[in-house]
Amino acid sequence: AQSVTQLGSHVSVSEGALVLLRCNYSSSVPPYLFWYVQYPNQGLQLLLKYTSAATLVKGINGFEAEFKKSETSFHLTKPSAHMSDAAEYFCAVSAIQGGSEKLVFGKGMKLTVNP
Amino acid sequence: NAGVTQTPKFQVLKTGQSMTLQCAQDMNHEYMSWYRQDPGMGLRLIHYSVGAGITDQGEVPNGYNVSRSTTEDFPLRLLSAAPSQTSVYFCASSYSGGAATEAFFGQGTRLTVV
Numbered sequence: 223a224q225s226v227t228q229l230g231s232h233v234s235v236s237e238g239a240l241v242l243l244r245c246n247y248s249s250s251v252p253p254y255l256f257w258y259v260q261y262p263n264q265g266l267q268l269l270l271k272y273t274s275a276a277t278l279v280k281g282i283n284g285f286e287a288e289f290k291k292s293e294t295s296f297h298l299t300k301p302s303a304h305m306s307d308a309a310e311y312f313c314a315v316s317a318i319q320g321g322s323e324k325l326v327f328g329k330g331m332k333l334t335v336n337p
Numbered sequence: 338n339a340g341v342t343q344t345p346k347f348q349v350l351k352t353g354q355s356m357t358l359q360c361a362q363d364m365n366h367e368y369m370s371w372y373r374q375d376p377g378m379g380l381r382l383i384h385y386s387v388g389a390g391i392t393d394q395g396e397v398p399n400g401y402n403v404s405r406s407t408t409e410d411f412p413l414r415l416l417s418a419a420p421s422q423t424s425v426y427f428c429a430s431s432y433s434g435g436a437a438t439e440a441f442f443g444q445g446t447r448l449t450v451v
Contacts, residue, residue: 231377265341265427265442266380312379316438322387324370324395325440329379 224249224317226296228328236336241285241300243331245313248294254316255296256325257287261309269311272296283307308335339363343428343443350418350450358413358446360428368431368438369411373397373424374445380427386411387433418450 225248235241247253254273258266270281277289283306287298298311313328344359362369370385382395386405400422402414411430415422425447429440 263444265444266429266440267442268439271439322385322393324382324385326382327372327380329377 224251224253224315225326226255226313226315226328228313228331230331231329232332232334234334234336235303237305238302241298241303241307241333243298243311243313243333245287245296245298245328246294247296247313247315249315249317255287255289256314256316257281257285257296257298258312258314258327259309260312260330266312269298303333303335305335305337308333341428341430341441341443343426343446345446346444348446348448350415350448352418352420352450354418356415356418358415358426358428358448360411360413360443361409362411362428362430362441363409364430364432364441365408366430366432366441367408368433369405370395370429370440371401371403371411371413372427372429373422374427375424383413383426415448420450422448423450424448 227246256271257269259269260266270279272289280286285300310330310332312330314325317326341362367388371383372380381397384403386392425445428443431438431440
């Protein structure tokens with residue numbers, strides 16, 4: 223079954239520092255992978271998605287992620303953190319379960335940005 | 338452009354009470370789904386629908402019912418609320434349930450069962 227793993231639940235960085243959020247996937251077929259962001263007291267919104275067109279995917283707000291098949295990873299990065307990046311980030315994979323395709327989410331990673 | 342609208346935003350229920358969480362979308366999406374979000378658990382799929390009149394169970398369906406009489410609406414019913422159903426509930430919709438399709442989420446309903 224397709225799944226994603228986000229190790230840890232919380233990461234803290236200083237403003238201006240590199241943001242790196244890790245995601246590893248498990249899939250027997252080429253996966254479709256997503257990163258969603260949830261700002262406090264809001265719903266989730268799509269940051270970026272990988273659909274096999276390019277291994278380096280650029281998203282909104284300066285985030286990008288690189289698909290690495292050899293490492294089964296899809297880590298999210300941003301060169302310079304901003305205070306407004308403080309949020310919870312979810313990695314997700316499109317999985318076939320019960321004959322239908324569904325989004326399967328990781329447990330999430332809360333990002334704190336310190337001034 | 339409203340997107341996905343959930344009501345109510347907050348609700349407190351007593352154990353054993355029933356209620357319906359409302360979800361409506363105005364994007365003419367066929368696929369709609371309900372998730373619950375619990376600390377450290379991520380989002381878990383409760384029920385989903387691939388079109389009007391068609392629903393199916395997700396990962397954690399027990400204690401919840403759904404129906405889909407129109408493309409726009411997908412209500413979630415709690416039949417007899419239990420403290421274990423205290424959670425934040427999100428409704429989502431997408432053009433299809435297929436791969437690479439962006440899901441649009443509502444703002445959530447924070448439910449407390451006492």
